[in-house]
Amino acid sequence: MSFLDASSMTGGYGAADILHDCTLKVEKGQIAVIVGPNGAGKSTAMKAVFGMLRLRAGKVTLDGEDITTLSPQERVRKGMGFVPQVNNVFPTMSVEENLEMGAFIRTDDFRDTMEQVYDLFPILREKRHQNAGELSGGQRQQVAVGRALMTKPKLLMLDEPTAGVSPIVMDELFDRIIEVARTGISILMVEQNARQALEIADMGYVLVQGANRYTDTGAALMADPEVRRTFLGG
Amino acid sequence: MDILNALVAILNYVVVPATAYGAQLALGALGVTLIYGILRFSNFAHGDTMAFGTAITILVTWALQAAGLSFGPLPTALVALPFGIAATALLVLGTDRIVYAYYRKVRAAPVVLTMVSVGVMFVMNGLTRVLIGVDEIKFTDGARFLISAQEFKKATGLAEPLAIRTTQAITVITAAIVVAALFWFLAKTRAGKSMRAFSDNEDLALLSGINPNRVVAMTWIIAAALATIAGTLYGLDKSFKAFNYFQLLLPVFAAAIVGGLGNPLGAIAGGFIIAYSEVAVTYAWKKVAIYLIPGYQSDNLLQLLSTEYKFAVSFTILIIVLLFKPTGLFKGKSV
Numbered sequence: 001m002s003f004l005d006a007s008s009m010t011g012g013y014g015a016a017d018i019l020h021d022c023t024l025k026v027e028k029g030q031i032a033v034i035v036g037p038n039g040a041g042k043s044t045a046m047k048a049v050f051g052m053l054r055l056r057a058g059k060v061t062l063d064g065e066d067i068t069t070l071s072p073q074e075r076v077r078k079g080m081g082f083v084p085q086v087n088n089v090f091p092t093m094s095v096e097e098n099l100e101m102g103a104f105i106r107t108d109d110f111r112d113t114m115e116q117v118y119d120l121f122p123i124l125r126e127k128r129h130q131n132a133g134e135l136s137g138g139q140r141q142q143v144a145v146g147r148a149l150m151t152k153p154k155l156l157m158l159d160e161p162t163a164g165v166s167p168i169v170m171d172e173l174f175d176r177i178i179e180v181a182r183t184g185i186s187i188l189m190v191e192q193n194a195r196q197a198l199e200i201a202d203m204g205y206v207l208v209q210g211a212n213r214y215t216d217t218g219a220a221l222m223a224d225p226e227v228r229r230t231f232l233g234g
Numbered sequence: 235m236d237i238l239n240a241l242v243a244i245l246n247y248v249v250v251p252a253t254a255y256g257a258q259l260a261l262g263a264l265g266v267t268l269i270y271g272i273l274r275f276s277n278f279a280h281g282d283t284m285a286f287g288t289a290i291t292i293l294v295t296w297a298l299q300a301a302g303l304s305f306g307p308l309p310t311a312l313v314a315l316p317f318g319i320a321a322t323a324l325l326v327l328g329t330d331r332i333v334y335a336y337y338r339k340v341r342a343a344p345v346v347l348t349m350v351s352v353g354v355m356f357v358m359n360g361l362t363r364v365l366i367g368v369d370e371i372k373f374t375d376g377a378r379f380l381i382s383a384q385e386f387k388k389a390t391g392l393a394e395p396l397a398i399r400t401t402q403a404i405t406v407i408t409a410a411i412v413v414a415a416l417f418w419f420l421a422k423t424r425a426g427k428s429m430r431a432f433s434d435n436e437d438l439a440l441l442s443g444i445n446p447n448r449v450v451a452m453t454w455i456i457a458a459a460l461a462t463i464a465g466t467l468y469g470l471d472k473s474f475k476a477f478n479y480f481q482l483l484l485p486v487f488a489a490a491i492v493g494g495l496g497n498p499l500g501a502i503a504g505g506f507i508i509a510y511s512e513v514a515v516t517y518a519w520k521k522v523a524i525y526l527i528p529g530y531q532s533d534n535l536l537q538l539l540s541t542e543y544k545f546a547v548s549f550t551i552l553i554i555v556l557l558f559k560p561t562g563l564f565k566g567k568s569v
Contacts, residue, residue, distance in 0.1 A: 073443055082441060090434040093427070100424075101431045105443035147442070 001064060003028040003186050004155050006049045009058035018044045019210040024188065026155065031187045033201035033218065035194040035231065041210035042190040043085065043159055049188065050082050050157060051075050062155060077105060081153030085160045088144035091133025095124050098132050098143050102150030110150060117146040120176060138169035156180060158189040174200050195232050198222050206231060240525035242394040252513035254402040254471050257409035260505030261464035262482065263489035264416065264498055265457040271433040271496030272453045275347035280461060281483030282358035285476050286325060287462025288469045289366040291318030292373045307377035309401065309470055318466060322458040329354055330454055362476050371474040374401055401470040412463055413502060425452060433496065485512065488548035492555050494566025503564060512547045515539050
């Protein structure tokens with residue numbers, strides 16, 4: 001069984017369903033990417049995995065444990081880390097305080113983890129006393145990822161981590177995400193920049209109208225002429 | 235000599251009273267701004283929370299005095315203050331449980347919560363009057379002056395007196411201690427940081443495992459403490475009258491908004507801005523003008539507004555700030 005196994009998820013916000021029998025799986029230490037056109041339900045699928053959406057059908061298991069009925073907060077304690085697309089930092093708090101708040105549920109000493117985050121994102125160490133709201137978009141994304149890493153999650157979920165950052169910063173963020181995955185953390189990520197995201201993905205999910213359209217390794221999806229033509233612009 | 239006399243007159247009639255009043259407003263505005271920042275609504279019941287806390291403090295003061303206890307040169311009310319704070323904290327926590335909790339649960343719009351707080355205000359208003367009546371009450375005791383007018387004139391030989399009342403000095407010192415403690419709490423402790431995080435980004439705070447019920451309870455307790463301290467200091471400095479505390483709501487809110495709602499530093503600055511403006515605009519400057527301008531003679535008091543209109547000052551500043559800088563001077567949230 002996969003480390004994260006979200007099978008046959010069906011549900012939505014109101015009466016109408018947005019997700020239709022949608023399945024997402026991530027193996028340990030691998031990167032899974034959800035791509036698809038606007039309004040395909042990518043973020044919704046991610047929210048469903050994190051428990052922010054009521055499912056009418058389907059099941060979510062993490063490391064073999066059924067977590068379908070748990071709240072997002074309880075899922076964080078089970079080892080999920082979530083980085084929302086927007087409003088993902090505490091703007092009037094310093095970088096260091098942001099990381100501290102990330103570790104709020106931990107009762108043990110978290111200074112080691114903070115050092116690891118600073119090693120991963122050296123710029124954050126430099127700006128640790130500066131307010132997160134005063135940082136550039138890319139730096140703020142690093143704070144957001146760092147905050148989520150403070151609980152030492154086993155699965156890190158990123159909702160469009162590169163939204164609104166420059167291409168150079170985007171490449172750098174992707175490099176960091178690969179580094180995180182190398183430490184054994186599984187990653188599930190929604191991306192607008194489908195091409196670059198699929199390049200680093202072990203597994204890719206193409207969603208259309210809330211349902212799985214194509215599911216394959218990142219490389220295979222990149223090579224598929226049908227996927228290229230419809231979703232990657234040739 | 236004339237310049238010195240003018241300076242002393244300004245000190246005596248403007249700076250000293252305005253500083254004490256500013257400290258009282260700042261404490262009140264801190265409570266308003268904390269509730270706005272964390273619970274996200276304008277709490278119109280804050281003035282009457284101040285009144286209730288002060289009323290309890292006065293009742294305990296009387297009990298202490300009846301038992302023959304006093305606090306030496308300091309007012310007995312300072313000993314009674316913790317009891318007033320505890321009672322007020324219980325009252326606002328109870329109110330939150332019975333009234334506000336429901337509106338939070340249904341995620342009511344902030345303006346709905348504000349209207350609810352108007353209702354709470356009327357209930358507290360009545361409660362305070364039932365408890366202690368509507369009359370003016372003076373409850374200060376201990377030494378009356380730190381520097382008395384006579385002593386000052388004798389010591390300096392100036393024609394103008396300078397008097398600093400004990401209550402004014404206590405107000406400023408207490409306010410400084412309370413503000414320092416509050417800022418330390420918010421900046422350094424885990425609980426304080428979790429309150430700031432909740433104020434900054436509620437959803438992310440929940441995701442980080444911060445317990446919203448604890449944050450809400452802590453906010454109410456701190457707001458109750460600030461309200462009771464502000465109210466008691468105001469009552470010691472002037473006098474206690476339930477209706478005056480209801481009216482204090484305006485300058486307190488003006489202070490919070492001028493500084494920037496949700497910004498504690500702004501609340502303090504706002505408190506002093508409002509207090510200095512109010513006192514300066516309603517002070518008769520004739521005496522100072524006579525000292526400073528040789529040969530000045532006039533029947534005009536040089537008073538911009540009579541003291542009955544002092545609330546107009548808060549209003550005017552409020553309107554100017556809302557028109558030109560709606561987020562306040564210290565970058566708070568826009569109303």
